[in-house]
Amino acid sequence: MIVKESRRLFQTHPTRVNTRSIELAGAYLLMALYDGDCTGAGRDQRLNVMIATRIVSELPPALNERQKVNAERLWLWCYILDRSNAIGFGRKPDIIEDDFIRNSATWYKRSIFNTVTDIKISAHVELLRILSQFSEMIHTGRSRSSVRKDSDIQLVVDDYLQRLDDFGVEWQRRFADDGDLMNPAIAFDRSLISLLMDYSRLIVSSTASLQYPSHTPHHHRFASQYAKRMITTMVDSLAPTGFVQTSPSMVFMYTTVAATYLAKLTSEGFIPLTEEVINMLDTLVLCFSSPQVALDESHIPAVHARRLAEITDQLKIRRPPLSGGARPGGTSSERKSGPSAKPFFAPTTGCLSES
Numbered sequence: 001m002i003v004k005e006s007r008r009l010f011q012t013h014p015t016r017v018n019t020r021s022i023e024l025a026g027a028y029l030l031m032a033l034y035d036g037d038c039t040g041a042g043r044d045q046r047l048n049v050m051i052a053t054r055i056v057s058e059l060p061p062a063l064n065e066r067q068k069v070n071a072e073r074l075w076l077w078c079y080i081l082d083r084s085n086a087i088g089f090g091r092k093p094d095i096i097e098d099d100f101i102r103n104s105a106t107w108y109k110r111s112i113f114n115t116v117t118d119i120k121i122s123a124h125v126e127l128l129r130i131l132s133q134f135s136e137m138i139h140t141g142r143s144r145s146s147v148r149k150d151s152d153i154q155l156v157v158d159d160y161l162q163r164l165d166d167f168g169v170e171w172q173r174r175f176a177d178d179g180d181l182m183n184p185a186i187a188f189d190r191s192l193i194s195l196l197m198d199y200s201r202l203i204v205s206s207t208a209s210l211q212y213p214s215h216t217p218h219h220h221r222f223a224s225q226y227a228k229r230m231i232t233t234m235v236d237s238l239a240p241t242g243f244v245q246t247s248p249s250m251v252f253m254y255t256t257v258a259a260t261y262l263a264k265l266t267s268e269g270f271i272p273l274t275e276e277v278i279n280m281l282d283t284l285v286l287c288f289s290s291p292q293v294a295l296d297e298s299h300i301p302a303v304h305a306r307r308l309a310e311i312t313d314q315l316k317i318r319r320p321p322l323s324g325g326a327r328p329g330g331t332s333s334e335r336k337s338g339p340s341a342k343p344f345f346a347p348t349t350g351c352l353s354e355s
Contacts, residue, residue: 022059022067025074028052032081033248046085050094053078069113076104076121083128084250087135087203097132101125109178119179120189123171124196130167131200134160138207153207157219160204168197184241191237192251195230199254202226206261220270227258227265231280235287245293249300252288256304259284263311273319281312 032048056074063071079095086093104125108118137156171193179186205222234255238244244251259281266273287293288305296302 021055022070022074025052025055025059028055029074029077029081033077033250045081046094049078049081049085053082053095065111066113069111072100072107073118073121075100076107076125080121080124080128083132087128087131088250088253093132097129101129116180116183117185117189119174119186120193123174123193126171127164127167127193127196127200130160130163131203134204157204157207161201161222164197164201164204185243188238188241188243191233191241192247195233195238195251195254198226198230198233199258202230202258202261220265224262224265224271227262228276228280230255230258231262231284235283239287239290239293242292245295252301252304255284256308259308260311263315266315273315275319278312278315278319281308281315285309285312 028048029052032045032052052074056071056078059071079097079101082093082095085091104122106122108114108122134156137160138153175181175186175190175193179190181187181190202223205219205226234244234251238247238251262277263281265271266277271277285305285308288301288308294302294305
């Protein structure tokens with residue numbers, strides 16, 4: 001419905017030199033947010049973001065306060081989508097970080113026209129700024145496919161994991177001080193940022209484990225715990241609210257990436273294949289395919305559920321037998337319970353104690 005309405009607006013107001021409006025930019029961003037998938041290297045999403053970025057950058061300067069805040073919100077969303085796409089598909093970003101973005105940590109409370117959920121936008125921008133700095137630190141070349149030889153990857157990874165922990169402490173305080181956690185939408189955004197934090201940690205820690213697979217066993221354990229926590233956050237915190245049904249496609253894609261990476265770690269022998277892993281994957285499949293999350297079979301979470309079901313069934317074929325009895329669940333559609341909740345913004349140092 002959201003994408004259809006955006007396309008209707010786009011068709012009503014096709015892109016022309018003299019057609020520049022906040023509504024049209026918003027339509028392109030909605031198509032980028034809700035019509036994306038992990039196929040095609042994000043080309044359609046990137047194009048929509050670039051068009052929206054151009055429209056926002058060419059808006060007339062004579063805007064009233066409400067329009068100004070709306071334009072700023074769109075600009076921050078352009079940055080979020082551009083950086084997310086660049087990091088996810090291994091390329092340099094298209095948007096240059098300007099002074100407004102660098103100083104947007106308090107944007108969510110600068111105007112009476114800011115909404116209560118704008119705190120999520122400021123938090124997401126700050127999180128992506130950390131990830132972008134990490135990417136600049138370790139990668140070289142426009143394709144971002146090679147790692148700098150002069151970088152001590154393990155030291156850089158540990159440094160940025162600490163920065164992400166510091167981010168968690170800071171934004172936990174901001175949500176407590178500036179957000180009404182009794183508001184279901186704010187509570188949802190808080191959990192969403194928690195999921196995005198663990199996704200960021202997974203990206204950072206997996207860089208070390210992929211570069212030096214035999215020398216960084218602790219990063220394999222870190223990565224597995226981040227992935228498990230993401231699944232837990234999705235199943236126990238996000239899905240029950242009902243808000244996740246209208247979440248951007250990236251939320252489902254990130255959780256799927258985490259689940260797939262968890263399966264990869266087990267299949268390559270870096271972590272043991274346990275019933276906990278299989279049960280978590282089963283639970284995520286059920287979550288993504290449930291009517292509380294997926295609108296229909298073509299909705300992004302339902303598509304990812306089918307892919308994850310195939311991966312989980314392959315793991316079940318080669319899992320070791322349980323000692324002392326039958327094992328639960330024969331297929332990925334039979335699990336009925338999910339993993340227990342973990343603390344909000346759980347720090348990196350707490351991961352190893354859970355294993």
